[in-house]
Amino acid sequence: MLWSVVFFVYCFVGRASGMPQIDLRADTTSVTLGQPLGIELKLKYPLTFDLLNPDLRLLWSDVDFSLTELIGPINIDDSQQIVLRGNIQFFALGQQTIPSVEFLFLDSKEDTIVSESFPLTVSVNSVLSQDEEEIRDIKPPVYITGGVPIWIAIVLVILFFIVVAGGVYFLFRRYRRRSSCELHKVVEVDFEAEFNRIARMDLLEKGEIKTYYSLLSDNLRKFLEKVWVEEAMEKTTGEIEVILRKRNVDNDLIRRTGLYLSTADLVKFARFHPDLDNANNVPRLGLDILHSFEKLNRQEEENSR
16 A cells, blocks of 8 residues: 555656746735836746747736846756746736736647646835825826827827828929929920930930930820820829720720830839840830821811811
8 A cells, every 4th residue: 555655656746747847936025016026937848848839028918017038948957948037017006916827838749738837916015105195106107098008199190290291292292293384384395306306315325224215205205294194294104004095095006105105114113124126216116106196186186176
């Protein structure tokens, strides 16, 4: 009988020594209101166990906890150890509790092992003595009704004003650009001559291919803006194609226009480098598109009479 009891105790102690150990300690059990309380959580478990790793920074999320140090996991003898240190603050008087922490492990047999620490009780005292009446106690962090921290509310307000200011600035720039366009509306531009002028600037020979394509595509956009597409300079190539389609422009002309502008977009924004022969033909292609639109415009004027 005695040997049976001894064997049972031996097996129990042996199994317990091979189980995870969680030790939670605090610097003291008595603090004043708002005073940081240092705590240490030491987690030790066998090498054959796998910790289903939680985010240790989020422990005690229901109290005011801040992590200061996280060590591990490190191997010590036949086990692994994790040490977590941090501070907890309480803003309510009386007996307060540091909740227990539960961890989940898998042993070598893929069995689930649950282990948890013991909760700690802390006495929170006032920072005032009984005869002090003029100075107020420390206040907890300010929260807006609904549990939103005030710093989040301040950030949201600042972001709101930034968005409003950005919107006003955008509208102001757009108004100035439109006003500038209206002031220069009386100036007639010879778009055909502009295509020829850009072709004679020798930009390709100078290696300024991006400038070359930008000037040519901008010239076509300004021409389209004059009759066919309002604010064509501000629109994408796809938006221009949609508007031309609504104006019942011939599909082939829309395709050529879209290809012309999209090729320029690739050169400007995607560093696309077409071969030299195609690049030299770009002014002529622009003129062909311009003449096609001018012909279509004359036809519409004749049909409207």
